[in-house]
Amino acid sequence: MQYDIEDRSQQASILLVDDELLNRELMSGCLSADFTVYSAASGAEALRLAEQNPPDLILLDIMMPDMDGWEVCAKLKDSPILRHIPIIFITSRNDDETQIQCWNAGCVDFINKPINFVTLEHRVKTHISLKLKTEFLISMSMRDGLTGIANRPALDKDYTWIAGYCRRKHSSMAVLMLDLDYFKKYNDAYGHLAGDDVLIAVAQVLQQALQRASDKVYRYGGEEFVLLLADTDEQGCQVVIDKINNQLSRLAIAHAYSPHQRVTCSIGGIVYPKGAITTELRSSLSLADEALYEAKAMGRNIGVIKQI
Numbered sequence: 001m002q003y004d005i006e007d008r009s010q011q012a013s014i015l016l017v018d019d020e021l022l023n024r025e026l027m028s029g030c031l032s033a034d035f036t037v038y039s040a041a042s043g044a045e046a047l048r049l050a051e052q053n054p055p056d057l058i059l060l061d062i063m064m065p066d067m068d069g070w071e072v073c074a075k076l077k078d079s080p081i082l083r084h085i086p087i088i089f090i091t092s093r094n095d096d097e098t099q100i101q102c103w104n105a106g107c108v109d110f111i112n113k114p115i116n117f118v119t120l121e122h123r124v125k126t127h128i129s130l131k132l133k134t135e136f137l138i139s140m141s142m143r144d145g146l147t148g149i150a151n152r153p154a155l156d157k158d159y160t161w162i163a164g165y166c167r168r169k170h171s172s173m174a175v176l177m178l179d180l181d182y183f184k185k186y187n188d189a190y191g192h193l194a195g196d197d198v199l200i201a202v203a204q205v206l207q208q209a210l211q212r213a214s215d216k217v218y219r220y221g222g223e224e225f226v227l228l229l230a231d232t233d234e235q236g237c238q239v240v241i242d243k244i245n246n247q248l249s250r251l252a253i254a255h256a257y258s259p260h261q262r263v264t265c266s267i268g269g270i271v272y273p274k275g276a277i278t279t280e281l282r283s284s285l286s287l288a289d290e291a292l293y294e295a296k297a298m299g300r301n302i303g304v305i306k307q308i
């Protein structure tokens with residue numbers, strides 16, 4: 001995947017927070033050619049705007065009436081969604097104590113007033129570039145290199161919050177494990193690269209079969225995939241399994257060494273009843289794996305779902 005920092009910078013957004021209109025206008029004039037800039041005249045407005053539309057960077061004045069920059073910063077750092085947004089303080093004070101206070105508050109940098117606009121522009125570009133590159137690296141580390149879908153570390157990360165969410169919402173949840181049938185024979189007969197193409201095609205089928213935003217698919221290992229389906233019962237699982245099988249049968253990838261003469265998969269899954277979900281991924285996978293084992297033993301190309 002190619003990454004172009006220039007392209008992404010154009011879309012990067014900056015929230016300016018300053019109670020003085022002139023400061024906001026001058027900073028906006030300096031930055032709006034390169035970034036999407038929006039501004040707030042108070043701490044309360046800044047928090048509201050940041051929640052509605054989290055920016056990539058916040059330029060935060062310290063001395064403001066009602067809520068000062070320190071308090072805004074503390075509230076941002078308290079929010080699980082907003083805490084990672086880099087903050088640059090804008091301050092007219094340059095004493096040691098203020099500088100230490102800025103760093104302790106969790107800013108990435110600070111700029112002194114009167115503002116040197118060349119410095120402002122360069123500092124902002126540096127921090128936006130760092131933020132975008134970090135985001136890109138994090139997203140890459142959560143993707144499977146071959147198929148482009150989420151990988152096992154992403155599953156580890158997502159499972160806890162999806163299971164916790166379903167438990168709190170008192171909804172059901174399904175964990176499915178999918179394994180291609182006779183895939184070793186496929187690789188042996190058609191070659192490893194052809195096998196890779198099958199994995200890519202199957203990953204696409206799985207993504208298409210999952211229609212809700214909360215449905216997630218991961219490449220778990222070699223030819224194994226895991227699906228997390230929030231708010232899904234046994235009947236819902238069956239609908240998903242049927243869609244996957246129909247789509248695979250429509251693709252009709254020839255496999256002369258399978259009794260089905262085409263690439264098929266077996267699926268094992270478990271459904272947790274409303275609210276009774278374990279937040280331990282390991283035990284969910286081990287139960288789904290048992291169901292998958294049964295599906296394989298029953299002749300493959302079949303789904304076995306168990307209600308827990």
Ligand SMILES: Nc1nc2c(ncn2[C@@H]2O[C@H](COP(=O)(O)OP(=O)(O)OP(=O)(O)O)[C@@H](O)[C@H]2O)c(=O)[nH]1
Pocket residue numbers: 146179180181182183184185187191192193194195196199221222223296300
């Ligand atoms: N092409 C390709 N093959 C892979 C990849 N990862 C794992 N495999 C292959 O997947 C095959 C899995 O073989 P087995 O675990 O014996 O399973 P199987 O042949 O599908 O048999 P059943 O699951 O019992 O139907 C092995 O040949 C692995 O080399 C990959 O990234 N690309």
